[in-house]
Amino acid sequence: ELKVEQNPLFLSMQEGKNYTIYCNYSTTSDRLYWYRQDPGKSLESLFVLLSNGAVKQEGRLMASLDTKARLSTLHITAAVHDLSATYFCAVDPTSGSARQLTFGSGTQLTVLP
Amino acid sequence: DTGVSQNPRHKITKRGQNVTFRCDPISEHNRLYWYRQTLGQGPEFLTYFQNEAQLEKSRLLSDRFSAERPKGSFSTLEIQRTEQGDSAMYLCASSLGSRIPRINEQYFGPGTRLTVT
Numbered sequence: 001e002l003k004v005e006q007n008p009l010f011l012s013m014q015e016g017k018n019y020t021i022y023c024n025y026s027t028t029s030d031r032l033y034w035y036r037q038d039p040g041k042s043l044e045s046l047f048v049l050l051s052n053g054a055v056k057q058e059g060r061l062m063a064s065l066d067t068k069a070r071l072s073t074l075h076i077t078a079a080v081h082d083l084s085a086t087y088f089c090a091v092d093p094t095s096g097s098a099r100q101l102t103f104g105s106g107t108q109l110t111v112l113p
Numbered sequence: 114d115t116g117v118s119q120n121p122r123h124k125i126t127k128r129g130q131n132v133t134f135r136c137d138p139i140s141e142h143n144r145l146y147w148y149r150q151t152l153g154q155g156p157e158f159l160t161y162f163q164n165e166a167q168l169e170k171s172r173l174l175s176d177r178f179s180a181e182r183p184k185g186s187f188s189t190l191e192i193q194r195t196e197q198g199d200s201a202m203y204l205c206a207s208s209l210g211s212r213i214p215r216i217n218e219q220y221f222g223p224g225t226r227l228t229v230t
Binding site for chain 1: 144146148153154155156157158161168169171204218219220221222223224
């Protein structure tokens with residue numbers, strides 16, 4: 001059974017600081033997704049990482065994938081309040097097509113002024 | 114709005130009643146997924162359709178749950194004889210099945226929050 005573990009589960013950080021969220025998974029996969037969820041809202045797609053060494057950046061967020069280590073990271077640079085949300089990584093263990101996703105438990109990020 | 118839509122957004126029901134939720138995917142997407150999300154957890158996969166065919170079902174989908182996607186467009190998820198443990202957010206997602214991985218990205222609807230009293 002595929003397991004996806006995120007840490008930390010809760011993260012409180014000051015504006016302007018940097019931090020990294022980690023996502024470990026237990027089976028072979030070359031496809032990993034990061035989503036953002038605001039309270040009471042649905043999931044918004046942030047990044048799709050499709051191969052070993054993939055790196056994607058958008059604004060203050062940068063995601064990377066190391067398939068050999070079965071590890072993805074989401075790095076936050078110079079955090080701002082608007083980044084406060086819950087971030088999920090999700091793994092698609094099925095090669096060739098995206099079917100069911102297995103999600104981590106999420107990292108609840110709070111950016112303090 | 115051309116995103117995934119779900120109705121109703123909220124449903125409160127008494128234990129033992131049946132409920133039905135509807136999902137309208139993005140119009141050109143041929144894949145449709147149902148997930149369940151409880152407080153503080155990530156979404157858990159329930160079932161998946163490609164066009165009108167239900168191709169995968171999770172072990173979480175007990176006999177009280179049934180999903181349909183007639184004509185390969187909208188989908189319904191029915192829960193019979195609801196239990197308090199069914200209280201959760203039910204999320205629908207759709208994707209455009211393709212060999213191009215990016216296009217398989219799943220887009221989520223706003224969800225239906227079910228409360229069983």
